[in-house]
Amino acid sequence: MATLVITVIGEDRPGLVSSLADVVAEHGGSWGRSQLAQLAGKFAGIVTVDVPDAHASALTRAVGSLEGLDISVQGAEDGAAAGVEGEAGETFHLDLVGHDHPGIVQQVSGVLARQKVSVEALDTRVVPAPQAGGDLFEARCAFRAPADVDVEALKQALEELAQELQVDVTFDAADQAAVWE
Known part of the structure; x- marks a missing residue:
């Protein structure tokens, strides 16, 4: 299982979170911890996603193609997904x-x-x-x-x-x- 850290920023619009969640689900991903906010007309967020190793590259490409958003996807290092909580x-x-x-x-x-x-x-x-x-x-x-x-x-x-x-x-x-x- 791969843990991905996805950051996103773009113009706020209805359905933005839903479109991101749809892509995660379509690739067998599990939405983990997230912080999402609308500030000054912009939407910004960060989310961790656990996804089967075989689907990580496809998920990365798919979220990167979401229209109107600047998205970055990084793999979390072993144990990093738990962060300081551990x-x-x-x-x-x-x-x-x-x-x-x-x-x-x-x-x-x-x-x-x-x-x-x-x-x-x-x-x-x-x-x-x-x-x-x-x-x-x-x-x-x-x-x-x-x-x-x-x-x-x-x-x-x-x-x-x-x-x-x-x-x-x-x-x-x-x-x-x-x-x-």
Whole structure:
């Protein structure tokens, strides 16, 4: 069995996910984990597909021929399909809210990287907040810390950064970050 990682981007339209799912099913593939979104009129997504080895090349060609989409297909290395889910360590959840300004994601992700933390999910949005004098930046992040991480040091680093950025953060252990409806 081959595991393929398919990335797709294109103009959003009704039936786009269905056309991709049809091609996967026609080649005996099993849709695995996916993240799909419509942003600013574009559709973007990533999905893992398990497919019999004998059908992997045909599936790759077929998804590549879907009209109006820029699609990339890569084979996952052995064990890579499970990703960081298979690694030891605890999952944490971070919520962040504050006035929008450049560099927030860069600085937060820098703190996480220095602690050897792996981001599993990151959802961000900017929402108008006229009563607050501008736009608010909101982020929800699920990340997995190595088993030997100093949780208190990680929490302290995030709290110090929150003060520097003048944002509110909530940090706790969680199974997985929630997404906005």
